[in-house]
Each structure stands twice: as structure tokens, then as C-alpha cells.
Amino acid sequence: MTSELLVDAIKGVTAAGSVAVTGEGNSTTTNLQQGLCKAWVEFDATITPFVSATAVGDSFNITSINDAGSGIHDLSITNNMNNTGYAASGAAGENDDAGGNRSLGLRAKSTSAQNIRGFRDGVSAQDNQEMCVHIMGDLA
Amino acid sequence: MSSVLNVDTIADKAGTGPVGLTKQSANKGFLNFDGSASTPSATDSFNHSSIVDGGTGIFACGFTNNMANANFGHTAGGDHSAAGINTNKFDARSADTFNCRAYNYAGNPSDNGYIALAFQGDLA
Numbered sequence: 248m249t250s251e252l253l254v255d256a257i258k259g260v261t262a263a264g265s266v267a268v269t270g271e272g273n274s275t276t277t278n279l280q281q282g283l284c285k286a287w288v289e290f291d292a293t294i295t296p297f298v299s300a301t302a303v304g305d306s307f308n309i310t311s312i313n314d315a316g317s318g319i320h321d322l323s324i325t326n327n328m329n330n331t332g333y334a335a336s337g338a339a340g341e342n343d344d345a346g347g348n349r350s351l352g353l354r355a356k357s358t359s360a361q362n363i364r365g366f367r368d369g370v371s372a373q374d375n376q377e378m379c380v381h382i383m384g385d386l387a
Numbered sequence: 388m389s390s391v392l393n394v395d396t397i398a399d400k401a402g403t404g405p406v407g408l409t410k411q412s413a414n415k416g417f418l419n420f421d422g423s424a425s426t427p428s429a430t431d432s433f434n435h436s437s438i439v440d441g442g443t444g445i446f447a448c449g450f451t452n453n454m455a456n457a458n459f460g461h462t463a464g465g466d467h468s469a470a471g472i473n474t475n476k477f478d479a480r481s482a483d484t485f486n487c488r489a490y491n492y493a494g495n496p497s498d499n500g501y502i503a504l505a506f507q508g509d510l511a
Contacts, residue, residue, distance in 0.1 A: 269405045
């Protein structure tokens with residue numbers, strides 16, 4: 248019979264922010280907290296005028312997004328990252344048949360915000376319809 | 388009333404296998420690094436051992452604990468500046484190493500200043 252543990256929060260005993268879980272190969276362990284995506288968002292940058300609450304389809308640990316120019320947005324992080332060395336990745340897309348590649352570039356970041364810029368064909372800055380960003384690293 | 392479980396390690400009932408996270412899965416590794424450094428090394432990382440610079444825009448990133456196979460998923464990000472935007476291409480990979488190539492938006496291999504990678508899949 249499988250067992251199931253029902254609990255609302257998990258903390259480490261030795262260190263509250265560190266819990267090890269056994270890997271799929273049944274041998275090595277990996278750190279649960281470090282493996283979790285600390286913030287993510289999907290939003291539509293073409294909303295005009297840009298309103299964060301309307302543009303965001305879904306998100307986690309993201310307070311709001313501002314419009315800082317063509318294709319340029321600042322993502323505000325609700326619970327700050329521990330340092331600016333965190334790893335962010337993303338993708339951009341468009342729900343039309345106009346052709347051309349869309350991409351997303353990462354600009355200046357702080358522990359509380361990540362600045363991004365959308366492009367079309369890797370050259371022209373553009374507000375893209377589908378913008379997705381993931382942030383991995385340590386929380387403050 | 389909310390409940391809190393205080394524990395250092397979580398394994399399955401047998402004590403040797405992984406437990407399932409309801410409707411979610413954790414990343415098994417991530418890193419970001421400055422590809423323009425003379426000896427690139429991770430600014431921050433998880434389950435990452437080293438970076439081998441294989442030439443302009445070419446980097447081999449090793450895992451501390453290997454993946455179960457070479458079919459793991461990944462995502463990547465790069466900075467952009469007045470010089471251009473990164474795009475990352477991925478060469479042959481193995482369970483212990485992920486190889487990536489960075490480009491500028493002119494399509495040329497480039498040692499870009501910010502490269503971020505994250506990995507999803509099963510550990511060995």
C-alpha cells in the first residue's frame with residue numbers, strides 16, 4: 248500500500264531551509280529547496296495600455312510587471328532573491344502567422360526585479376504576445 | 388490549523404527511493420555564468436560541478452550528481468546589450484555533461500556575458 252503524508256509546510260531540522268530528497272535513481276539525494284523554481288510568469292506584452300493585472304495570465308512570486316518601452320518590462324519579485332546571481336530563463340512567442348522568430352533577452356537584474364526585453368527575428372525590440380520567464384536560485 | 392513537518396531528508400516508505408511531489412517537479416540543476424570570463428565559472432548554481440571552455444561560445448557544463456540519461460529537459464536564458472541578444476544552441480549531451488553554444492544575434496558564436504541554464508528530469 249502506498250503511503251501519503253498530508254502536511255502544509257516542510258522545514259529542515261538542521262537548517263530550516265534545507266531538506267534533502269532521494270533522487271529517482273534511489274541513490275543520490277538532491278536539495279528540495281534549491282531545485283524549486285522560485286518565480287515564474289506568463290504574460291501578454293501586447294496589452295494596450297499595459298496593465299499588469301490584465302496582462303499576466305498566471306504567475307508565482309511575481310508582484311507586478313511594468314512597461315518600460317517597446318518590448319521592455321520589469322518583473323517585480325514578491326519575496327526577494329538572496330543575491331543577483333540567480334539564473335533566469337525565458338521564451339517569447341506570438342499567436343499569429345506573421346512569421347519570424349521571437350526571443351527574449353535578460354537585462355539588468357536585482358534581488359527584487361528582473362528586466363527583460365522581447366525581440367522579433369532577434370533584432371527588433373517588440374512587445375510579444377507570449378512572454379514566459381522562470382527564475383531559479385536562492386530566496387533571501 | 389496549518390501543519391509543519393520538520394525533517395532533514397525525505398525518502399519513500401522503503402527509505403531508499405524518491406517521493407512524489409503532488410502535481411509538481413523540482414529542477415535537478417541550474418547555473419548562470421559569465422561566458423566572457425577568461426575562466427568561466429558559475430555565479431550561482433545547484434548540482435553543477437564545472438565549466439569547460441571549448442572555444443568561442445562553446446561551454447561544457449558538468450553535473451555533480453548525474454542525470455539518469457541524456458534525455459533530460461532544459462531551459463536557457465541570455466542577456467542582451469547594445470551588442471545583441473544571446474541565443475543558445477545545444478550540442479550532444481550526456482548524463483553527466485550539458486554542452487551549449489552561445490551566439491550573438493548576428494548569428495556568430497559569442498562568449499556572452501550572461502548565460503543561464505536549468506535542467507529538468509530524473510537523477511541517476
